Amino acid sequence: MKDSKKLGINTTCVHVGEVKDKQFKGAVSPIYMATSYAFDNVDVKRYPRYYNTPNQEMLCKKIAALENTEDALIFSSGMAAISSAMLAFLKRGDHVVIQQVIYGGTYNFIVSEFDKYGIEYSFTESDKVEDFIPLVKENTKILYIETPSNPLLGITDMQAIADVAKENEILTMIDNTFASPINQNPYNFGIDIIIHSATKYMGGHSDISAGAIAASAAHIEQIWKTAINLGGNLSEQTVWLLERSLKTLNLRVKAQTENAKIMADYLEANSNIDAVYYPGLKSNPGFEIAAKQMEDFGAMLSFELSENIDPMEFQRNLQLIKSSMSLAGLESTTVSPAQTTHALLSEEQRLERGIKDGLIRFSVGIEESEDLIADIEQAIKKAKI
Structure with missing residues (x-):
């Protein structure tokens, strides 16, 4: 070969x-x-x-x-x-x-x-x-x-x-x-x-x-x-x-990455979102380094919900996007790092690392982006305090 x-x-x-x-x-x-x-x-x-x-x-x-x-x-x-x-x-x-x-x-x-x-x-x-x-x-x-x-x-x-x-x-x-x-x-x-x-x-x-x-x-x-x-x-x-x-790694990751770019742009423009963390956004402080060392920017991102939105209610009301502990599957998932991946840290330690209660980690899947956007929109409406 x-x-x-x-x-x-x-x-x-x-x-x-x-x-x-x-x-x-x-x-x-x-x-x-x-x-x-x-x-x-x-x-x-x-x-x-x-x-x-x-x-x-x-x-x-x-x-x-x-x-x-x-x-x-x-x-x-x-x-x-x-x-x-x-x-x-x-x-x-x-x-x-x-x-x-x-x-x-x-x-x-x-x-x-x-x-x-x-x-x-x-x-x-x-x-x-x-x-x-x-x-x-x-x-x-x-x-x-x-x-x-x-x-x-x-x-x-x-x-x-x-x-x-x-x-x-x-x-x-x-x-x-x-x-x-x-x-x-x-x-x-x-x-x-x-x-x-x-x-x-x-x-x-x-x-x-x-x-x-x-x-x-x-x-x-x-x-x-x-x-x-x-x-x-x-x-x-x-x-x-x-x-x-x-065998399908490249096909999956490329499709997920393209979706993530669309979702990052949408979230950055959403007035109900205080911050978006995605290396593919030009507003991201790591954009230039990421562009130099990455083939593309990946399918993972995080965002902070505004204080008037309950993060757990938001995730409970998602209908397509699954609230789930892991990431990177074909299906889109969200998780609250403060309650899962970083739950072993104290609140002070989490805040030192910029991990707020309203932070949502978003693993973008292969669904149509317009369906994901519609799901987020309806979940935000239901989760407003």
């Missing part, structure tokens, strides 16, 4: 990393459900927890091709990927600098677990590279970023972060979930390790839980050594479903 890095994006999604059905010549990958494989007279001693069953192995090739990296690993959740990546490179006495506004689960993992391991950490004041530099110490091992960030869609300059890290011989990690490999490839900007909650755009149908890491072969090898001890491997059924879902 032609070099996967030279294949078109749809061709990569469909064909790279498929398991060949040599027996029956089926059009889709066969699924190998075995949890026990031969160990004698074999090229590879396979075991599910070692991330090397046939379906796992081939799916990793597809994810690596999508992120332009040498290798990849898949996990049972995004948090399994995040924790495995961090713990693979951190030990007692090490230090990590983390972007302030990140996914609440990541924040909770750091503040709940790192002290037990004797790992030091510092949070930046913003997503600007200038805030990372003074926090770097002699024992700093990782700069961790998330761009666009959850839930305010903040934009961090990946090239600038990578440059600072290389000057100080520090590793860089990014949560690339919101952008997906379709809209952003951090490896091209010098970021070392790319992490995804594959539950989201990679899965795309709101029916599987998974995580992924893409990086150099050497970095994946080090993560693998830790991951096999933590046991965050993915079941074969889910591996097969994820490979199926990735």
Whole structure:
């Protein structure tokens, strides 16, 4: 087959990393459900927890091709990927600098677990590279970023972060979930390790839980050594479903992204909305950096309802758009970050990060935009106090 890095994006999604059905010549990958494989007279001693069953192995090739990296690993959740990546490179006495506004689960993992391991950490004041530099110490091992960030869609300059890290011989990690490999490839900007909650755009149908890491072969090898001890491997059924879902990744994400641009423009012009957070808006402070490092601006946005609109009543009255905990499915969904993704933070901590009670995170699906607009309009009318 032609070099996967030279294949078109749809061709990569469909064909790279498929398991060949040599027996029956089926059009889709066969699924190998075995949890026990031969160990004698074999090229590879396979075991599910070692991330090397046939379906796992081939799916990793597809994810690596999508992120332009040498290798990849898949996990049972995004948090399994995040924790495995961090713990693979951190030990007692090490230090990590983390972007302030990140996914609440990541924040909770750091503040709940790192002290037990004797790992030091510092949070930046913003997503600007200038805030990372003074926090770097002699024992700093990782700069961790998330761009666009959850839930305010903040934009961090990946090239600038990578440059600072290389000057100080520090590793860089990014949560690339919101952008997906379709809209952003951090490896091209010098970021070392790319992490995804594959539950989201990679899965795309709101029916599987998974995580992924893409990086150099050497970095994946080090993560693998830790991951096999933590046991965050993915079941074969889910591996097969994820490979199926990735075939339409580009088609889905492009359609969702186009819808999100329309919705962002509509919301910005709506007098019942106080603020809209979307990197594709020229009014957004991160617009220029996003335009430089993203292929397109993504399908996630957030907006703040005016104070005379009850945020929970607004969501209860939505008829097409679902009020739902997760994101990135084909269907449009909303969520209140203050009550879900960032509920583990105190009110003071949430407000420090700009997360108000009226903030709504909006994952835009593939429905017609005029139907989504009509749904929001009727929900606003019913939710006015």
